[in-house]
Amino acid sequence: MIWRMIRAAILCFVVCAGAGMVAYPGGTRLDPGTVGYSFTQNAFSDLGRTVARNGEPNATSATLFVLGLTAAGLGLAVFFVALLPLASNHSRARGVAWFACLAGIVAGVAYVAVAWTPADRVPFEHVMAERWAFRSFLVASVLLGFVTAGSSIFPFRAAAAWWFFGVLLLTFILIGVFGPSRRTEAGLIVQVVAQKVIVFSALVIVAFQSCEAERAAQRLATNARRMRGPSAALAVQPSDS
16 A cells, blocks of 8 residues: 555656646746746746746746645655665665665655745755755665665566666766756756656656565565464474373
8 A cells, every 4th residue: 555655646746747837837047938838948946936937926836846746755755664674674784774765765855845945935945955855865776776686575677777767866966066057058958858857767766666665565475474384384283292
């Protein structure tokens, strides 16, 4: 049930973000005169602005953005809480698993902070929340790759997916730091498209890993039943005396 709830939170974000894009009045960082939302020139943060970049009120889009990202952030935090018992099942990886899941929980909380700090009202807090979210998620992804690679209840594809997403996240962070400036049209497109790629990749990886965790929980339960089976049989076996 918990894994389905996490996937429902992801779906909630997708629906709210899509509706928010439709409701966004218009305006980009470089051209406030545009109409509607531009997929290549409007960042996700534009949806959460209290006033759109063209100067019009943005209450509908901002409300949808807050609802969707809050659901996704809380869903991410719950995902890592639920993942911890499975990831820490292997005694040798227990400490790493705890640290990885803690970083993931921090990322989820930071995404909620992104939702509740409009970029046009509290830009510094908004940017800092974004940085904490993506960097914490990177730490969680890399470490969970190592944890699941050495686990008997997770297939190697789970580790490979964590590492692949980690590479994407690191690339996105480097583009944000060293990439072209958003003050130019080409730079704005690069930065905005990179953000779209990483956000949708994050949704896919969490949905995928929630399915893998659900299967891992079933394997763990099956293994536990098999171990209890012989013991239970011995317990009820009649004595020779």
